[in-house]
Amino acid sequence: MxxxxxxxxxxxxxxxxxxxxxxxxxxxxxxVKRGSEVELHREAETVNANADTNEESVLATAKKWYSEQEPVRLTQEAYDDLILQADYIENETSSKKAVILVHGFRKEKADMGDYTKFYYDRGYNILMPDSRGHGESEGDYYGYGWHDRLDLIGWIDQLITDYGVEEIVLHGNSAGAAAVLMTSGEVLPDQVKAIIADSGYTTMKEELKHQLKHLYGLPSxxxxxxxxxxxxxxxxxxxGEVTAIEQVKNNKLPLFIIHGDADDLVPTWMGEEIYEAAGGDKELWLVPDVGHIKAYEIETIEFEKRIDDFLSKI
Structure with missing residues (x-):
């Protein structure tokens, strides 16, 4: 028995x-696996009822300008032998400044195209990588910013070594924001001067917990x-390794955190917690009535003004 x-x-x-x-x-x-087409939990579309013709024109001009560019293709062999791809727009002013624009989850480098004219007009060379597992870069999984932070250090080193760049700004959206926040906790070259993070999450586990609840109604x-x-x-x-909240505690760089106060995809409280935990000089802009990574689209002129003010201090 x-x-x-x-x-x-x-x-x-x-x-x-x-x-x-x-x-x-x-x-x-x-x-995590590359190629999945599962629909993320999405929030309601937001529109800027107060946008005037000038504001809409700024974004339309930026989109058109980017569509006319012919970037140089750069490659990087990552620490684990993956071949990563990036587009590089070299500024005609022969500037020694560069910005690295980091896209979000299941996006690609072209999704950061709206920001290129803004930075180009301010004398920046522009590097737009495809994150591992995205676009034209190799990799069969999404790194959620964790392994991507090491890839970003590789791109930083390439800009310094191959192009003599002396001033680098990291600017990321969503998972790209998480990636630059995680990068902030590493030992970085002196040429890295500032970080801009739009709609980043605290930890991978918290973000997946949020998605699991909304998509499936399941406990974590x-x-x-x-x-x-x-x-x-x-x-x-x-x-548990993938944590922006722990990495930013070691940050020593000027940090600008942007988060819509109507963000339901990456909850607004995550941006507030990251701000509270971060070391270094820091600013937080909670954008009224704006959803996930919609600040530039909805508040274009104010967005550019605030970025200008931030960059003027570095």
């Missing part, structure tokens, strides 16, 4: 483990824990 109960118990445990592994692999495919335990273990095996990191 005892032997039979033991067999039943072992069978039940094996069945449950199999189910958990299956579920973990499913969520790995949905959240044990799904995220199992998926984290599978991610460690398949992609080389645990979810």
């Amino acid at each position: 005892k032997r039979r109960l033991k067999i039943i118990l072992v069978s039940v445990v094996a069945f449950l483990v199999t189910i958990l592994i299956f579920i973990g692999n499913y969520f790995y495919g949905e959240s 335990f044990p799904l995220l824990d199992i998926t984290s273990l599978i991610t460690k095996v398949r992609a080389g990191y645990f979810f």
Whole structure:
């Protein structure tokens, strides 16, 4: 009888483990593996009812200007041998300044195109990488900013070594914001002068917990824990490692955090917590009635003014 109960118990445990592994692999495919088309939780569209013709013209002109550029293609061999791609727009003024524009989750370098004219007009050379697992860069998983921080250091070194850049600004959106925030906690060359983070999340685990609730109505335990273990095996990191909130504690650079106060994709409280935790000189702009990475689109002129004010201090 005892032997039979033991067999039943072992069978039940094996069945449950199999189910958990299956579920973990499913969520790995949905959240970490490259190529998944799962729909993220989305917020309602926002519009700027107060936008005037001049404001709309600024963004339209910026889009047109970017569409007419012919960037140089740069490559980087990452620390784990992946070949990463980036576009480089060299400023005709022979400036020694550069900005690295870092796109968000399941986006690509061209999605940062709206910002290029703004920085070009201010004398910056512009580097627009495809993050690992995105666009034309290699990689079969999304790094959520963690492994990407090391890739960014590679791009920084390339700008300094190959182009003699003396002043570098990092500007990221969403997961790109998380990436530049995580980079801020590393030992960086003196040429890196400032960081701009628009709509970044505190930690990967908190963001996935938020998405899990909205997409599936499911609790985070044990799904995220199992998926984290599978991610460690398949992609080389645990979810718990991926934390902007811890990295910014070591920041020593001027930091400008932007977050819409109507952001439901990456909740606004995350931007506030990052600001509170960050070291160094820091500013926080909570943009009224604006959703996820919509500040430049909705408040174009104010956005440019605030970035100008921030950059003038570095």
